[in-house]
Each structure stands twice: as C-alpha cells, then as structure tokens.
Amino acid sequence: xxxxxxxxxxxxxxxxxxxxxxxxxxxxxxxxxxxxxxxxxxxxxxxxxxxxxxxxxxxxxxxxxxxxxxxxxxxxxxxxxxxxxxxxxxxxxxxxxxxxxxxxxxxxxxxxxxxxxxxxxxxxxxxxxxxxxxxxxxxxxxxxxxxxxxxxxxxxxxxxxxxxxxxxxxxxxxxxxxxxxxxxxxxxxxxxxxxxxxxxxxxxxxxxxxxxxxxxxxxxxxxxxxxxxxxxxxxxxxxxxxxxxxxxxxxxxxxxxxxxxxxxxxxxxxxxxxxxxxxxxxxxxxxxxxxxxxxxxxxxxxxxxxxxxxxxxxxxxxxxxxxxxxxxxxxxxxxxxxxxxxxxxxxxxxxxxxxxxxxxxxxxxxxxxxxxxxxxxxxxxxxxxxxxxxxxxxxxxxxxxxxxxxxxxxxxxxxxxxxxxxxxxxxxxxxxxxxxxxxxxxxxxxxxxxxxxx
Amino acid sequence: xxxxxxxxxxxxxxxxxxxxxxxxxxxxxxxxxxxxxxxxxxxxxxxxxxxxxxxxxxxxxxxxxxxxxxxxxxxxxxxxxxxxxxxxxxxxxxxxxxxxxxxxxxxxxxxxxxxxxxxxxxxxxxxxxxxxxxxxxxxxxxxxxxxxxxxxxxxxxxxxxxxxxxxxxxxxxxxxxxxxxxxxxxxxxxxxxxxxxxxxxxxxxxxxxxxxxxxxxxxxxxxxxxxxxxxxxxxxxxxxxxxxxxxxxxxxxxxxxxxxxxxxxxxxxxxxxxxxxxxxxxxxxxxxxxxxxxxxxxxxxxxxxxxxxxxxxxxxxxxxxxxxxxxxxxxxxxxxxxxxxxxxxxxxxxxxxxxxxxxxxxxxxxxxxxxxxxxxxxxxxxxxxxxxxxxxxxxxxxxxxxxxxxxxxxxxxxxxxxxxxxxxxxxxxxxxxxxxxxxxxxxxxxxxxxxxxx
Numbered sequence: 048x049x050x051x052x053x054x055x056x057x058x059x060x061x062x063x064x065x066x067x068x069x070x071x072x073x074x075x076x077x078x079x080x081x082x083x084x085x086x087x088x089x090x091x092x093x094x095x096x097x098x099x100x101x102x103x104x105x106x107x108x109x110x111x112x113x114x115x116x117x118x119x120x121x122x123x124x125x126x127x128x129x130x131x132x133x134x135x136x137x138x139x140x141x142x143x144x145x146x147x148x149x150x151x152x153x154x155x156x157x158x159x160x161x162x163x164x165x166x167x168x169x170x171x172x173x174x175x176x177x178x179x180x181x182x183x184x185x186x187x188x189x190x191x192x193x194x195x196x197x198x199x200x201x202x203x204x205x206x207x208x209x210x211x212x213x214x215x216x217x218x219x220x221x222x223x224x225x226x227x228x229x230x231x232x233x234x235x236x237x238x239x240x241x242x243x244x245x246x247x248x249x250x251x252x253x254x255x256x257x258x259x260x261x262x263x264x265x266x267x268x269x270x271x272x273x274x275x276x277x278x279x280x281x282x283x284x285x286x287x288x289x290x291x292x293x294x295x296x297x298x299x300x301x302x303x304x305x306x307x308x309x310x311x312x313x314x315x316x317x318x319x320x321x322x323x324x325x326x327x328x329x330x331x332x333x334x335x336x337x338x339x340x341x342x343x344x345x346x347x348x349x350x351x352x353x354x355x356x357x358x359x360x361x362x363x364x365x366x367x368x369x370x371x372x373x374x375x376x377x378x379x380x381x382x383x384x385x386x387x388x389x390x391x392x393x394x395x396x397x398x399x400x401x402x403x404x405x406x407x408x409x410x411x412x413x414x415x416x417x418x419x420x421x422x423x424x425x426x427x428x429x430x431x432x433x434x435x436x437x438x439x440x441x442x443x444x445x446x447x448x449x450x451x452x453x454x455x456x457x458x459x460x461x462x463x464x465x466x467x468x469x470x471x472x473x474x475x476x477x478x479x480x481x482x483x484x485x486x487x488x489x490x491x492x493x494x495x496x497x498x499x500x501x
Numbered sequence: 502x503x504x505x506x507x508x509x510x511x512x513x514x515x516x517x518x519x520x521x522x523x524x525x526x527x528x529x530x531x532x533x534x535x536x537x538x539x540x541x542x543x544x545x546x547x548x549x550x551x552x553x554x555x556x557x558x559x560x561x562x563x564x565x566x567x568x569x570x571x572x573x574x575x576x577x578x579x580x581x582x583x584x585x586x587x588x589x590x591x592x593x594x595x596x597x598x599x600x601x602x603x604x605x606x607x608x609x610x611x612x613x614x615x616x617x618x619x620x621x622x623x624x625x626x627x628x629x630x631x632x633x634x635x636x637x638x639x640x641x642x643x644x645x646x647x648x649x650x651x652x653x654x655x656x657x658x659x660x661x662x663x664x665x666x667x668x669x670x671x672x673x674x675x676x677x678x679x680x681x682x683x684x685x686x687x688x689x690x691x692x693x694x695x696x697x698x699x700x701x702x703x704x705x706x707x708x709x710x711x712x713x714x715x716x717x718x719x720x721x722x723x724x725x726x727x728x729x730x731x732x733x734x735x736x737x738x739x740x741x742x743x744x745x746x747x748x749x750x751x752x753x754x755x756x757x758x759x760x761x762x763x764x765x766x767x768x769x770x771x772x773x774x775x776x777x778x779x780x781x782x783x784x785x786x787x788x789x790x791x792x793x794x795x796x797x798x799x800x801x802x803x804x805x806x807x808x809x810x811x812x813x814x815x816x817x818x819x820x821x822x823x824x825x826x827x828x829x830x831x832x833x834x835x836x837x838x839x840x841x842x843x844x845x846x847x848x849x850x851x852x853x854x855x856x857x858x859x860x861x862x863x864x865x866x867x868x869x870x871x872x873x874x875x876x877x878x879x880x881x882x883x884x885x886x887x888x889x890x891x892x893x894x895x896x897x898x899x900x901x902x903x904x905x906x907x908x909x910x911x912x913x914x915x916x917x918x919x920x921x922x923x924x925x926x927x928x929x930x931x932x933x934x935x936x937x938x939x940x941x942x943x944x945x946x947x948x949x950x951x952x953x954x955x
Contacts, residue, residue, distance in 0.1 A: 062524065063592065067517030068617070068639065068955030069525060071589070098554040100572055111651055113638075118554055118572065133589075135525070138517065138955075139639045141647050163522070184567075185522065185593045193595050197565055501522035501592075 056082055057158035057166075058150045060143055061500040067138035072146055073500060074155055075163055079130040082153045083117055092132070097121035105134070107149050113142050127163055128170035161497025165490060168482060174205050175482025175493065179436055182497050183266070190315025191265045191425070195433050204432050204439075205481050211248050212477045218244065219470045225463040242457050245450050252447040255434050262435035264349060264423055268310060268317035271419070272345050274372075275354035280388040283406040284354060285309055285320055288416070290409070313416045316425055321348065345375060350382045350422055357387035357397055369398065382422045386415065438493070439480050446476035510536055511612035511620075512604045514597055515954040521592035526600055527954060528609055529617055533584040536607045537571055546586070551575035559588070561603050567596050581617055582624035615951025619944060622936060628659050629936025629947070633890055636951050637720070644769025645719045645879070649887050658886050658893075659935050665702050666931045672698065673924045679917040696911050699904050706901040709888050716889035718803060718877055722764060722771035725873070726799050728826075729808035734842040737860040738808060739763055739774055742870070744863070767870045770879055775802065799829060804836045804876055811841035811851055823852065836876045840869065892947070893934050900930035 056076025062069070074083055084092040088111075089103020101117045118133040125131035136142055151157065161182070168178045180199035187193040198204070221236035228235075273281050288311050309320045321344050345351055351372055355365060369385065376383045390403035390410060397403070402418060404411030420426055434440055449472040456466050478484035510530025516523070528537055538546040542565075543557020555571045572587040579585035590596055605611065615636070622632045634653035641647040652658070675690035682689075727735050742765050763774045775798050799805055807826055809819060823839065830837045844857035844864060851857070856872060858865030874880055888894055903926040910920050932938035 061522040061592075062516040063519035063521035065517035065519055066639070066952055068515040068527075068952060070516065071523060071525060073522075100552040100554060100574075110648075111655070112647075113651075114654075116572075118570075120554075135587075137635070137638050138515075139641050139647070141642045141644075142638070145647075181591070184591050184596070185520070187593050188595050190595075193566075193593070193599075194564075197567070200568075201565070498520055498522060 056155045057162055058147055058155040059158035059163070059500040060147065061133070061163075062138075064140060064143075069135050070138045070143045072134040072136065072143065072150070073158075073163065074132045074134070074150060075125070075127045075129050075158075075166060076155070077122075077130060078154055079132045080119060080121070082150055082155055083132040083134065085153050086149055087117060089117070092117060092119060095119055097124045105136075105146060105149070107145070112145050112149065113137055123170070126172065127166040128172050129166060158499060159495070160499050161494030161501055164497060164501050165494040168490075173200075174202070175485060175490075176205050176208075176436070176439065176480050177202055178482070179438075179493060181501065183435060185498070185501065189265070189268070189312050189317040191429075192317070192435070194315070195262060195265055195435055198432070199435075204434075207251075207432055208477055208480060211251060212474060214244055215248065215470060215474055215477070219467065219474060222463050222467045222470060226467060238457050242454065245453055245457075249447055249450050249454070252443050252450070255432065256440055256443050256447065258428060258431065259434040259437075259440045261423060261425065261428055262433040263437075265316060265425075265433065266435045268319040269350065269419070269423055270319050270321060270344075270348040271350045271352055272321045272348040273352045273354060274345065276356075279354045279356045280406045281354055284386075284388065284404070287406045287409055287412050288313075288320070314420060314425070316420065316423070318419060346379055348379075348381055350384055350419065351376060352384045352386055354386050354388050355397075357389050357403060358392040365398070384418065384422065442476040442479045446473045449473040449476065510609045511616055512601055512609040513612035513617070513954040514601065515587070515617075516592075518594060518597075523589050524592045524597045526588040526590065526597065526604070527612075527617065528586045528588070528604060529579070529581045529583050529612075529620060530609070531576075531584060532608055533586045534573060534575070536604055536609055537586040537588065539607050540603055541571060543571070546571060546573060549573055551578050559590075559600060559603070561599070566599050566603065567591055577624070580626065581620040582626050583620060612953060613949070614953050615948030615955055618951060618955050619948040622944075627654075628656070629939060630659050630662075630890070630893065630934050631656055632936070633892075633947060635955065637889060639952070639955065643719070643722070643766050643771040645883075646771070646889070648769070649716060649719055649889055652886070653889075658888075661705075661886055662931055662934055665705060666928060668698055669702065669924065669928055669931070673921065673928060676917050676921045676924060680921060692911050696908060699907055699911075703901055703904050703908070706897050706904070709886065710894055710897050710901065712882060712885065713888040713891075713894045715877060715879065715882055716887040719770060719879075719887065720889045722773040723804065723873075723877055724773050724775060724802040725804040725806055726775045726802040727806045727808060728799065730810075733808045733810045734860045735808055738840075738842065738858070741860045741863055741866050742767075742774070768874060768879070770874065770877070772873060800833055802833075802835055804838055804873065805830060806838045806840055808840050808842050809851075811843050811857065812846040819852070838872065838876065896930045896933045900927045903927040903930065 054077060056074060056078040058072065058074050060070060061073040062071045080092050086105050086107065087101075087103050088106050090101050092101060095101060097120055099119055101119070102114070103117065104114050105112045113136045116135040118135065120126070120131040120133075122128060122130045134146065136146060147157070164173070164178050164181050167173050168175055173181070177200050180196050183196035184193070184200055187196050218236050218241050224235045225233060273284065275281055289309065311318050311320060353368070353372055355361065361368075369383075372383050375381075385398055385401040387397040387401045387403045388406050391405040391408050402411060402415060404415055406412070434443075449469045452469045453466055453473070456469065475484055479489070482490075508531060510528060510532040512526065512528050515525045515527040534546050540559050540561065541555075541557050542560050544555050546555060549555060551574055553573055555573070556568070557571065558568050559566045567590045570589040572589065574580070574585040574587075576582060576584045588600065590600055601611070618627070618632050618635050621627050622629055627635070631654050634650050637650035638647070638654055641650050672690050672695050676695075678689045679687060727738065729735055743763065765772050765774060805826055807822070809815065815822075823837075826837050829835075839852060839855040841851040841855045841857045842860050845859040845862050856865060856869060858869055860866070888897075903923045906923045907920055907927070910923065929938055933943070936944075
C-alpha cells in the first residue's frame with residue numbers, strides 16, 4: 048500500500064507560515080518536474096540538469112501568479128530520492144495558497160505530515176532513527192539537544208546498533224544451524240563466546256537505556272524548582288543566572304519573561320527554572336492553593352534548589368524543611384540542592400551540604416552552575432551516544448529482556464530452538480529502531496508527529 | 502554613502518520565523534560566496550557555476566551545525582545583482598540563529614529591513630515603484646491586491662509614467678532652448694502642442710490619483726458596516742455572503758470568526774464586514790457606549806449597509822433612519838445601501854431605492870454582491886492601472902499642480918524661465934516615483950517598512 052501511495056506526487060509548503068520575504072513550496076514524486084513545468088513560463092524544466100535553479104513566472108492560464116525560482120532535483124539525487132522541485136516564491140499567504148492549489152489542480156496532492164521524510168526513509172535515504180532525528184533537529188532549541196539530534200541524524204546511534212546487530216546475527220545463524228542438526232547434539236555456536244558477546248551487548252544496552260534519563264532532560268530542558276521563604280533572594284538568583292546565560296534560548300524561542308518559567312542555557316543544556324510561591328506557609332489557608340501548586344511543581348522537578356538566607360537564624364526550622372524535602376526527593380528520585388544566599392553578609396552556621404552564594408554580588412554563581420551540570424551527569428556523558436527517543440528506549444528494553452533470557456538459557460541449558468527464538472526477538476527489536484523491521488502502523492505513528500512539508 | 506555600505510556582505514533569514522521544515526538564509530554582497538564557502542564542507546563553492554545547488558555540511562570549527570543546500574547566484578545574475586548565496590537549512594530557530602551568527606563572525610553583517618530589495622533598486626534590477634510593489638506583493642491577501650501589486654512589480658505603472666515623462670522631457674528641452682535665446686523672443690516649443698500634451702498628462706494624472714481611492718480599498722479591504730435593528734437578519738446575511746465566498750481569505754490569513762469583522766472576498770475584492778450593535782437605541786443609556794462605537798465604525802466605513810425587515814411596519818421611523826444615515830454618508834463621502842430582508846415573506850411597501858433579499862433562502866445575494874462591487878467601481882476599472890501607494894499619490898498630486906501652473910502660464914503668457922521651472926518640478930515628482938530621482942532619506946523611509954530578509 049505504501050509503495051502505491053508513493054507513486055503520487057505530493058506538495059506542501061516547507062517554510063513556516065507567516066510574514067516573510069520568501070516561501071518555499073516542495074513538490075516530490077515521479078511527476079514533480081512535469082507538473083512544475085506545466086505552469087512555468089521560462090525554460091523547459093524537463094530539459095534541465097539536476098541541482099540547477101531557473102527564474103521564471105508561474106501562470107494560471109493567462110494570469111501571472113508570481114515570479115519564482117525553481118530548484119530542480121532529479122531522482123535519485125534528492126531528499127526523497129524522487130524527482131523534487133522546490134519553488135521559491137514571494138512570501139504572501141495568498142500567493143502560496145494559490146500556487147499549492149494550482150499544483151494540486153495539475154495532479155499533485157497535499158502531503159501528509161512527515162511524508163517527505165517518510166519517502167526518504169522508504170527509499171533508503173535515511174534509516175528510521177535518522178528520520179526521527181530530523182524532527183528532533185528541527186525542534187532543537189539548545190546546543191545539547193541540537194548536538195544529540197545531529198549525531199543521531201548523521202547515523203551515530205544507528206551505526207552503534209548496526210554493529211551490535213551484526214555480531215548478534217552471526218551467533219543467531221550458528222544457533223539456527225544447530226537446529227538443522229538438532230538430533231546430533233552439536234554446538235556450532237560457542238556458548239562461552241556467545242555469553243561474552245551477549246553480556247557485552249546487554250552492558251551497552253543498559254548504558255543506552257540509562258542515557259535516556261539525560262537525553263530526556265536535554266530534549267525537554269531540566270526542570271528546576273527554586274523554593275525558599277519569601278525574600279531569601281529567589282528573583283535575584285534567577286537574574287544572576289540569566290546574566291551568565293550567553294546562549295539566547297529565551298530570545299529565539301520567543302519565550303516571554305512574564306511566565307513563571309525562565310529558561311537558561313548552561314553550557315548548552317537548557318534548564319527550566321520554576322519560581323514557586325513561598326514554601327511552608329500551609330498554615331495560611333488563603334495561600335493553600337498556591338502551595339498545592341508549588342508541591343505539584345516540586346514533584347515534577349528533577350532538581351529542587353532550596354534557597355535560604357545565610358544570615359538568618361532558622362534553628363530547627365531549617366533542619367525540618369530539609370528533612371521534608373529529602374523525603375520528597377527520595378520519593379520522586381530527584382535531587383536536592385541546598386543553597387545559602389547572602390554569603391557576603393555575616394552568617395550563622397549553615398548545613399554542611401549547602402553551597403554558599405551571593406546572588407546580589409554574583410559570588411558562587413559559576414560554581415552553582417557547575418553543580419547543576421554535575422547533578423545531571425552531562426559533562427561525563429557529553430561524548431557518548433545519548434538516547435532521546437522513548438520509542439527507542441522501549442525497543443532497547445525489550446531487546447535487553449530477550450537477551451537476558453538468552454543468558455539464562457546458556458546458564459541453565461535449554462535447547463537451541465529456545466535460544467534461537469530469544470535471539471530472533473532481540474534482533475527484531477534492534478531492527479525496529481532503525482526501521483530494517485517496520486510496519487505501516489509504526490511508520491504512520493512516527494511520521495504523523497512531523498510537521499507538514501518535512 | 503549608500504555605495505560604500507553596498508560593499509558589505511549582508512545576511513538575514515528570508516523565510517518567516519517559527520516552526521517549519523526548512524529555513525532559508527540569504528547572503529548578498531561581493532564576499533557572499535567566499536563567506537559561505539569558508540564554513541562549508543562539500544564542493545568548493547567558489548569554483549561552481551551560477552544557479553547551481555550544492556549539498557554539504559556547515560561547520561563551526563569541528564562542530565557540524567547543519568546539513569544544508571547551498572544555492573549559488575553569481576553577480577549580476579541575482580535578485581540584488583550581487584553575489585548571492587541562499588542557504589536552505591533545517592527549520593530550527595536554534596540552527597538558524599547559530600548559522601547567522603557564524604556568517605557574521607566570518608565577515609557578513611545583519612541586513613536591515615528591505616536591504617536586499619534596496620540593493621536590487623540601487624543596482625538597477627527594479628525601479629523604486631517596482632521595489633515598493635515587492636512589499637505589497639508579500640502583503641497581498643486577495644486576488645485584486647495581488648493583481649495590482651503584480652502589475653506594479655512587473656513595471657506596468659512605471660512604463661506608463663516613463664512614457665509621460667519622456668514626452669514632457671521633449672518639451673522641457675525645447676523650453677530650455679528658448680532660455681538660451683531669450684533675447685530673441687523665439688518659441689521653439691509650440692505652445693498649442695505643449696498645451697495639448699500637458700492637458701493630456703493632467704488628465705492621466707487625475708485618473709491615477711482618483712484610482713487611489715479604489716487602490717486603497719483593494720489593499721486594505723472595503724470596510725462595510727452592517728447596521729439595522731436587532732433580529733432583522735444581520736448574522737444570516739453575513740453567513741449567506743460567507744457561503745458565496747469561494748476564496749478562502751479568512752482561512753489563510755488566520756482571521757478568527759469571533760472578531761466582530763468578517764472578511765469576505767467578492768470577485769477577488771476583500772470586503773471587511775463590520776457587524777454593529779443595534780442602531781437607534783440611544784435612549785437606552787446602558788447601550789450608549791456600544792452605540793458610540795457603532796457610530797465610530799459607521800464613520801470609518803466606505804459603505805453603510807442598512808438592513809431592515811421587509812415584513813415589518815416601520816412607518817416614519819424607517820424614513821427618519823434613512824434621512825439620518827444619508828446625512829452621515831454625505832458627510833463621510835461614503836455610500837448608503839438599503840437592503841430589505843425577508844423578501845420571501847409578505848411585505849409592506851419598501852423604499853424605492855432598496856434592494857430586496859432573503860438572507861435565509863439566499864435570494865438576491867448575488868445581486869447584492871454585484872451592487873457592492875458597483876459601488877466601489879471595481880469592475881469598470883479592473884484593467885486600468887490602480888494606485889495603491891500614498892507616496893505615489895502625493896508625488897502625482899504635486900506633479901499635477903506644477904503642470905497646472907504651466908497651463909496657466911501658457912494662457913496668461915509668462916516668460917519661458919517660469920514655464921521651464923514648473924516643467925522641471927513636474928519632472929522631478931514623476932522621477933521620484935520610479936526613483937530616477939531619489940535621496941538617502943527617501944530610500945531609508947521606503948525600505949525601512951520592508952521586512953528583514955527581503
């Protein structure tokens with residue numbers, strides 16, 4: 048069914064909608080160049096070389112709709128490996144709509160979300176995990192998320208899996224061979240070597256699966272709740288962190304300052320700082336709702352930064368708060384970071400595990416940033432493959448479970464056919480990630496999340 | 502000063518910001534190709550032909566920022582007539598920002614609004630009125646505004662002015678010649694022929710200036726206030742008009758239905774229908790504010806469509822309302838359109854100047870639409886040059902005044918030097934429109950209204 052649909056020539060706007068100097072419309076399919084040529088007043092596009100650009104007008108009958116540049120990509124030298132024409136027109140939504148309708152009237156059909164990239168996958172331009180990285184790349188908004196997506200798109204992750212898969216296939220074929228000779232009780236596949244390999248693979252899978260925790264915060268940003276009593280300097284701390292923020296995540300993404308979240312990029316990692324209403328005010332009934340929300344935020348955060356005034360006497364109060372917060376962080380598997388502010392003033396003894404800063408004077412801010420990075424273990428894993436895709440984690444998890452059954456079957460010997468079954472299953476899940484094994488449903492599910500025009 | 506600045510290589514995003522599959526960054530200037538090449542991992546761009554496309558990566562040191570397509574346009578075969586590179590990258594704002602910063606670090610500078618088009622003008626690609634049409638084309642949101650902008654961009658208006666100007670220059674030179682022989686009292690320029698020509702030009706100018714009224718409504722949409730007592734069927738009428746609306750102005754422009762304005766395109770002309778609170782309720786003090794707003798809307802409208810119920814007995818009341826509305830339309834130089842709704846019911850005698858419709862049954866809607874088009878005189882002027890630019894109108898107005906002084910000087914003979922002065926002034930204003938005469942201030946003023954990247 049997919050291959051039939053692929054015969055269609057599809058069309059969509061590839062650039063964002065809105066006011067801009069130019070818009071780019073993309074046509075892909077066998078008839079792309081023919082359709083573009085049929086409304087083009089200029090050179091005969093069907094007689095031109097690939098990767099060339101042609102100036103001319105697009106006409107609907109006698110009416111000139113726009114003066115455009117036509118970029119030609121002749122199959123298989125295009126993103127989709129099909130014939131592709133990219134039409135660069137004036138960025139008027141009226142013109143863009145008119146042109147898309149014109150192409151449809153000449154035989155193209157509107158592309159579905161992600162359909163260009165799905166064709167790139169189906170035609171072997173990208174494997175599935177690379178195709179998924181294209182969407183991540185477009186959505187990337189920090190250095191770290193960009194780096195991970197770029198690495199994945201360029202096939203880093205795929206290559207790592209491919210190697211594992213090939214080694215596993217080698218043993219699978221030997222075990223399969225044993226099945227053919229099952230009555231002779233031979234072992235073509237050396238059990239010791241097989242065990243060593245599978246243990247190594249399980250180790251790699253474990254690392255990859257664990258990396259998702261980091262990958263997820265890289266993709267979504269690390270949620271950090273700043274809690275503390277009123278007037279301990281929460282806003283001053285946020286401003287001090289923002290001043291250090293040399294990336295301009297907030298500017299670009301169009302986030303506004305009047306939301307309760309501030310996005311700050313620290314060494315390329317996006318942290319989402321959530322300012323909260325004062326904590327420990329539950330006695331005050333009017334505040335109860337605000338506090339409830341605070342606890343909700345606290346439960347969703349990866350890090351709780353509890354800020355207190357180094358110059359104030361808290362007594363048992365502080366110890367009690369810390370104890371309460373430790374219960375929460377243990378329950379949520381999050382991290383508690385105690386920060387004593389106003390370190391420039393005379394201060395009383397503060398808990399040993401606290402950091403000292405002066406938000407106002409910018410003292411200790413760099414150390415605090417490094418501490419935040421340490422907590423999420425970014426620096427130590429920065430050069431490893433980091434998973435950011437929940438689908439991949441699930442497949443790897445299932446693969447790992449199958450391999451653990453294989454290991455079990457080696458220790459408590461089972462017949463070769465059981466081993467073969469589990470190895471096959473492991474291979475299946477590895478294959479699902481790169482798409483060497485895929486179903487229509489799976490593809491539909493992945494590509495429908497793409498934007499139209501990609 | 503302008504020509505110095507032109508040596509710079511400028512860079513900007515040419516596509517809208519926001520989520521999209523791709524973004525296009527434009528570099529223009531002597532060093533455009535060199536700068537692009539310095540960060541490109543792929544073919545040597547400086548050794549490639551114009552109008553070719555090259556796939557590769559953009560790197561910042563060792564870091565791969567994106568995989569891109571580079572489109573090359575070698576001077577003078579580009580929009581600006583300079584070297585131009587268009588970089589088609591993944592549509593992530595992080596990547597786009599990173600790439601633009603990279604190009605700036607390699608020697609480009611951020612382009613100012615309209616700077617690409619200003620360069621196209623300064624390098625003789627477009628005249629000034631054509632350059633202005635580029636902005637209009639991008640902003641066009643209906644068939645008529647698109648058509649007018651396209652005509653102007655393709656030079657229709659400029660050619661018309663050019664012809665007038667050439668004929669005028671002919672006489673100007675003859676009059677100037679008379680100045681050289683001023684003591685001999687000769688007339689090289691035949692006063693009768695000159696009068697005929699100038700009268701003809703004044704006639705053309707008068708028509709062009711008048712066309713601005715239409716041009717303006719085409720560009721902005723025609724504001725139509727629908728007034729009438731509650732329950733006469735205003736909403737039903739709007740829906741009936743919307744159903745006839747085969748263009749999808751509202752869909753594309755993202756206008757929402759819950760605003761009080763409905764945009765409907767009738768034969769390519771955009772009408773902005775403004776629903777109002779009931780009229781004639783001034784007795785009700787609580788409604789006073791709403792009514793005040795209604796009258797404000799009425800004063801801004803080009804057409805007042807007064808809807809009444811054909812089946813209801815209004816008596817003198819209706820006559821009084823009509824009289825009041827006539828006073829308003831005369832004062833505002835707008836048009837009154839009386840429409841009797843519910844014509845399908847038994848109805849009483851309605852004022853002779855009224856149209857009869859049934860909004861519910863769709864009777865008379867087509868006729869109403871034609872009437873609306875007739876009121877703005879679109880059909881009869883559809884194939885003429887229509888002015889949409891206030892700057893042009895002002896220049897033509899001043900040109901016309903100067904020419905009227907020339908005519909005056911022919912009737913009540915003045916010396917040739919007075920004639921020559923006025924003709925020169927007329928030529929100056931004509932030249933200002935196409936930019937054959939321009940100043941830095943004028944250009945600054947025009948192009949600063951463009952979007953960045955154009």
